Amino acid sequence: GAVVSQHPSWVICKSGTSVKIECRSLDFQATTMFWYRQFPKQSLMLMATSNEGSKATYEQGVEKDKFLINHASLTLSTLTVTSAHPEDSSFYICSARDRQGEWEKLFFGSGTQLSVL
Amino acid sequence: GQSLEQPSEVTAVEGAIVQINCTYQTSGFYGLSWYQQHDGGAPTFLSYNGLDGLEETGRFSSFLSRSDSYGYLLLQELQMKDSASYFCAVKGSNYQLIWGAGTKLIIKP
Numbered sequence: 001g002a003v004v005s006q007h008p009s010w011v012i013c014k015s016g017t018s019v020k021i022e023c024r025s026l027d028f029q030a031t032t033m034f035w036y037r038q039f040p041k042q043s044l045m046l047m048a049t050s051n052e053g054s055k056a057t058y059e060q061g062v063e064k065d066k067f068l069i070n071h072a073s074l075t076l077s078t079l080t081v082t083s084a085h086p087e088d089s090s091f092y093i094c095s096a097r098d099r100q101g102e103w104e105k106l107f108f109g110s111g112t113q114l115s116v117l
Numbered sequence: 118g119q120s121l122e123q124p125s126e127v128t129a130v131e132g133a134i135v136q137i138n139c140t141y142q143t144s145g146f147y148g149l150s151w152y153q154q155h156d157g158g159a160p161t162f163l164s165y166n167g168l169d170g171l172e173e174t175g176r177f178s179s180f181l182s183r184s185d186s187y188g189y190l191l192l193q194e195l196q197m198k199d200s201a202s203y204f205c206a207v208k209g210s211n212y213q214l215i216w217g218a219g220t221k222l223i224i225k226p
Binding site: 006034041042043044046049093095102104105106107108109110111113 | 147148150157158159160161162165167204206208213214216217218219221
């Protein structure tokens, strides 16, 4: 099946620093990738939709200048949390849809646990 | 708007059968998906219903009734490894998924 690789798995950083999270589709082309945030014991909250070669579409309430998304190729999307603060600590997950695949079937990365001190 | 409701927690015994319900309200409907997520892990796709009826995949089955805006996930022959959170999801605009809050399945020996 399709594989989505997400790195790093976890990161601890100081307040004020920036953190970049990578999401790669390993064996398929992903024209669309989604970035989610998840708090403990809660559902997935969609942050933004990333389309290859164009600007990301952010959900209401998500600061686009704080959460920078780049989808430079059909296999790579990155999320950069700029000037991270403790309230940004969360589990971030990316997902992708196979270019040829069905909309209802998403493939997820393994997630990144971000802890901001 | 669009919303999904599912129980927050369900408890069952190993070897038994459990049903996780999901009701939805959507402005347009294109099918219901189910995902499984273990603690600390990523969601994995389980099943999809685009039309009414039952879809079976091994020990897991999913059912949809569009007239009732209702679906369920049925897990048979429960194993301890099935302890996880289960999410139902529907399609939103721009092809993203709208997620339910998730049901934590607790399995007791």
